[in-house]
Amino acid sequence: MANDQTPPPIQVHDTLARGVHPLALREEGKVSVYCCGPTTYDVAHVGHARAAVAFDLLVRVLRHRGLQVTYVRNVTDVDDKILNRAKESGEEPTALSARMAQLYDDDMAAIGCEKPTHEPRVSQTIPEIIDVIDRLVKNDAAYVVPGSEGSGGDVYFRVRAFPGYGKLSGRNVDEMRSGARIEVDERKEDPLDFALWKGCAPGEWGWDSPWGRGRPGWHIECSAMSAKFLGHGFDIHAGGMDLIFPHHENEIAQSEAAFPGQGDFARCWMHNGFVNIDKEKMSKSLGNFVTVRDVLQRNDPEALRLFLLVHHYRGPIGFDVDKLDDGRVVFPGIDEAERKIDYLYTTIARLDGMTVAIGPGDLPKAYADALSQVQAARHEALASLADDLGAANAVAALYRVAATLNEMLDLHVRKKADRPAIARVIGAAQHALREIADVLGILRTTPTRYQSRTRAQRLALLGVSEADVEAKVEDRVQARKAKDFARADAIRGELEGMGVELFDGPAGTTWKVKK
RNA sequence: GGUGAGGUAGCCAAGUGGUUAGGCAACGGUUUGCAAAACCGUUAUACGCGGGUUCGAAUCCCGUCCUCACCUCCA
Numbered sequence: 001m002a003n004d005q006t007p008p009p010i011q012v013h014d015t016l017a018r019g020v021h022p023l024a025l026r027e028e029g030k031v032s033v034y035c036c037g038p039t040t041y042d043v044a045h046v047g048h049a050r051a052a053v054a055f056d057l058l059v060r061v062l063r064h065r066g067l068q069v070t071y072v073r074n075v076t077d078v079d080d081k082i083l084n085r086a087k088e089s090g091e092e093p094t095a096l097s098a099r100m101a102q103l104y105d106d107d108m109a110a111i112g113c114e115k116p117t118h119e120p121r122v123s124q125t126i127p128e129i130i131d132v133i134d135r136l137v138k139n140d141a142a143y144v145v146p147g148s149e150g151s152g153g154d155v156y157f158r159v160r161a162f163p164g165y166g167k168l169s170g171r172n173v174d175e176m177r178s179g180a181r182i183e184v185d186e187r188k189e190d191p192l193d194f195a196l197w198k199g200c201a202p203g204e205w206g207w208d209s210p211w212g213r214g215r216p217g218w219h220i221e222c223s224a225m226s227a228k229f230l231g232h233g234f235d236i237h238a239g240g241m242d243l244i245f246p247h248h249e250n251e252i253a254q255s256e257a258a259f260p261g262q263g264d265f266a267r268c269w270m271h272n273g274f275v276n277i278d279k280e281k282m283s284k285s286l287g288n289f290v291t292v293r294d295v296l297q298r299n300d301p302e303a304l305r306l307f308l309l310v311h312h313y314r315g316p317i318g319f320d321v322d323k324l325d326d327g328r329v330v331f332p333g334i335d336e337a338e339r340k341i342d343y344l345y346t347t348i349a350r351l352d353g354m355t356v357a358i359g360p361g362d363l364p365k366a367y368a369d370a371l372s373q374v375q376a377a378r379h380e381a382l383a384s385l386a387d388d389l390g391a392a393n394a395v396a397a398l399y400r401v402a403a404t405l406n407e408m409l410d411l412h413v414r415k416k417a418d419r420p421a422i423a424r425v426i427g428a429a430q431h432a433l434r435e436i437a438d439v440l441g442i443l444r445t446t447p448t449r450y451q452s453r454t455r456a457q458r459l460a461l462l463g464v465s466e467a468d469v470e471a472k473v474e475d476r477v478q479a480r481k482a483k484d485f486a487r488a489d490a491i492r493g494e495l496e497g498m499g500v501e502l503f504d505g506p507a508g509t510t511w512k513v514k515k
Numbered sequence: 516g517g518u519g520a521g522g523u524a525g526c527c528a529a530g531u532g533g534u535u536a537g538g539c540a541a542c543g544g545u546u547u548g549c550a551a552a553a554c555c556g557u558u559a560u561a562c563g564c565g566g567g568u569u570c571g572a573a574u575c576c577c578g579u580c581c582u583c584a585c586c587u588c589c590a
Contacts, residue, residue, distance in 0.1 A: 015519095036590075044590090051590035081588075169585080170518050176586065218588085240590030241520075247589090272590065273520070279582065283589060310528065310538080316521065316583070333527070336539060346552075380536095384529090392529050396537035406553050410546090485548060492550075503551055512552095 007382035010065060012058075012236070012389065013314060015244060015269040016168050020388050025235055026267065030068045032230040033059060034266070036222060036239035036247070037119070039076040040100035041085045044107050045289040046304075046319055047240070047275045047282045053305055054272040054313035054389070055238045056113040056441060061385050064439045071116040072229045074222060075101050078122040078215055083205055093205050094123065107292040110301040111308075112441040120225045122216060126207045128224040129216045132258050133196045133209075141257035142196055144211055145187045152199030152212025159192040162253045168269060169245035194250055196220050219250040223258065226251075226266070232259045237266035241273055241314075242281075275317045282319060290319065295334060298461060299515075300454050302442050303338035309391040309440055310337070328461075338515045340399075341442070342454070347402045348433070349447035350409045356427035357420065367421040370404055371428055377401045378432040385439060398436045405429045451512070458513035462499050469500055469511060476502070477509055 011022045025031055035055045038048055055073075062069045077097035086093040101121070109115070122129070133155050136142035141161055147153040159165050159173065166172050173192060195217035200206040206213045226234060232255065239248065248269065255265040274281045277288045295304050311317045320332050363371060377397040384393035408426045412419060437443040459466055476491040492502050499514045 038590075039588090047590050049590085054590090079588095166518095171586070172517085175517055242585065242589050244519080245585060246587090274584070274590075276583075281584060281589085285588070312529075314520080315528095318527085320527095336527075340538075343552095350553085390529075393536070396529075399537065403554075407555085410554055480548085483548080489549070496551095501551060504547075504549095505552085 005379075007065070007379065007386050010061065010386045012268065012270055015271050017268070021268075023235070024267065025067075026233060029066075031062050031070070031236065032234035033062075033069060033071045033236045033238060034222070034226045034230055034234060035071070035073040035116070035237075036243055037073040037075050038100075038104050039079050039081060040097040040104060041079065041082040042100060042284065043291050043293055044104050045275075045282060045284070045291045046295065046308075047289070048104070049107070049111055049292050049304065050275050050308050050313075050317065051238075051240050051272050052108045052113045053111060053308045053441075055270070056108075057309065057313070057385075057389055057391060057439075058236070058238070058270070059114065060439050060441055061389065064382075065386075069117070070230060071114075072118045072120065072226065073116040074225050075104075075119055075121045076218075076221060077101060078205075078221075079218065097123075103293075107296075110296060111292065111305045112302065112444055114441075118229050120229065122221045125221060125224055125228065126216070128228050129220050130197075130209050132220060132224045132227065132254065133216075135258040136196065136254065139257060139260065141254075143189065147199040147212055147214075151201050152206070152209065152214035153197075154187065154195055154199050154214070155197040155211055155217075156188055156193040157196055157250065157254060157257075158189065159194070159253065160190055162257050164256065165253050166249065168252055169249045171245065171249075194219065194246065196254070219247055220254060222247075222251050223255040223265075227255065227259075232262045233264060234266055236268045236270055238270045239272075241271040244269075244271060272313045273316050275319050277319050277321065279318070290321065290331070295331060298329070298457075299331065299334045299338050300341060300450070300457070302341050302444070302450075303334050306341055306395070306442055307334050307337040309442070310395050312392060313389055335515050338454075341450070342512075342515065344398070344402055344433075344437075344443055345447040345450045347405055347409075348443065349451070350406070351426070351430060352447070354409070354412070354426060355423060356430060357423040358427040358431070359424070361424075363421050363424060364418070367418070367425050370408065370425045374401055374404055374425065374429045374432050377404075378436065381432075381436045382439070391440060394436055394440060398433065398440070401429050401433045401436065405433065454515075455513055458499070458515065462513065464498055464500070464513075469495065469498075473502065473509055473511055480504075480509075 009022050011020050013020045033055070038044060059069050059071045082093050082097050086096045133142065136157065137144060137155065142155050142157050145154045145156065176192065197209060197211055197214050198217055199212055199214040202213055206215045237248065252265050276282060280286060280288060282289045292304070308317070322330050322332055324330060377400045381394035381397035384390035405426060408422050408429065412422045415422070472491055472495055476488045479487040479491065495502060495511070500511050501514055503510050
């Protein structure tokens with residue numbers, strides 16, 4: 001069982017079908033994924049990072065299993081929030097959204113998210129959007145409300161004319177009506193109807209359309225973009241739980257009404273949970289958000305990614321923010337994750353210069369056991385990921401592999417006679433470690449680079465210079481040579497007070513900054 | 516009011532019927548001039564509460580309490 005090399009089939013939670021089900025693909029060997037990306041009016045916060053990491057993980061797991069993935073993540077670069085923000089600062093809306101889109105890309109790349117296959121923008125999809133709206137109008141699923149005083153007209157979706165409305169979010173239109181607190185727009189036939197196209201004045205930010213100048217409504221872009229790059233009936237549609245209603249519900253209505261008789265818009269719907277601060281959802285409107293940039297100023301990007309990965313993507317994450325006595329802000333959860341990243345890179349660094357071996361043949365029992373534990377850990381990691389992206393178990397398995405690796409590296413020093421066997425176990429463990437880390441999207445650089453970048457960051461945060469530390473370390477080396485241990489310990493104590501830890505190894509003294 | 520998510524040891528966090536998840540913290544050991552790191556071991560008889568089903572429940576059923584989210588923009 002533990003030696004079974006093939007992980008079980010992938011299954012994921014489907015909001016529409018309510019539950020975890022095996023992935024049933026439209027086309028064998030290929031997966032189409034559409035994920036709702038950001039509205040680019042501001043920099044990304046940890047909640048955005050979570051969504052991106054969750055579905056980057058999905059794509060990595062799918063690809064690891066040999067599936068050919070087309071991954072589309074849109075950029076909403078046309079929106080009233082962008083327009084309003086731009087008005088405040090005097091920046092052109094297009095310039096603002098282009099700038100924010102770039103920052104988003106940079107942030108997501110920093111935390112190990114691969115670039116999607118396509119990153120379409122609303123501003124570059126206007127003809128397709130107009131085409132979908134046009135179909136809806138022709139199908140009588142939408143209606144036009146002419147504009148006044150030279151402004152373009154509006155187009156609204158006729159919600160009650162779409163029988164399946166509410167199937168994703170579990171709502172029914174009649175119950176919603178009583179609970180709705182929407183300001184009633186006189187021009188709509190029904191309060192539930194939503195805008196596909198919003199007319200604007202001739203000079204305003206907008207595009208020409210059959211209904212006059214205007215901008216697309218919020219939901220229509222995803223219908224147009226997914227159709228453009230993936231076609232109707234693609235495999236997985238992903239996004240945050242807050243998008244289930246109304247955004248995703250409306251996408252379904254639009255797309256299925258625009259392409260009647262062509263089946264479901266998307267086969268499976270995956271939604272990630274929220275990041276909370278003090279039990280409340282992190283969000284722009286509440287003002288309780290921490291940006292990705294805030295975190296990366298204090299922590300390594302891989303620490304943020306690991307922190308996100310050890311929480312199951314559908315559950316809530318509590319994001320802790322602590323203020324130290326000296327006023328410094330820290331993120332304890334991210335710090336802990338960073339110490340684990342330290343551990344993993346330190347383990348990998350020990351492999352440097354090590355000769356490993358792979359291949360068949362009998363091993364002494366202790367080493368055969370270690371080898372099968374490594375294989376079991378690998379299998380568990382992949383099996384857990386296949387079961388609705390159980391990354392936490394994969395990380396736990398990764399720690400176990402690293403522990404075995406360290407154990408073997410210790411033994412390698414002590415038991416020279418066993419080195420051939422040890423090299424075999426190390427070879428297998430190294431392989432498993434790499435494979436699991438790659439699927440998770442962590443440990444993406446070399447230990448040397450990781451250590452130098454984190455050292456620089458930590459020293460900068462402490463306001464301590466590297467030269468200063470080096471000088472003290474050198475003093476202590478001299479003291480130890482002279483067997484003046486009292487002085488050596490005093491220097492060590494002093495460095496410790498600064499946040500610097502020392503390690504007296506066989507090759508000399510090395511140091512690192514504590515996290 | 517409707518819909519959904521969640522309540523697991525000091526803390527974080529997996530687990531959805533039956534042998535230890537894992538991490539942090541703590542303690543002991545190997546190692547070390549002493550430490551640190553690494554490894555090994557120990558520790559908590561944990562599952563919001565009350566019933567029920569079962570040989571057996573954190574896990575299924577019924578009820579109940581609490582937290583959060585969505586129903587308006589939101590990852």
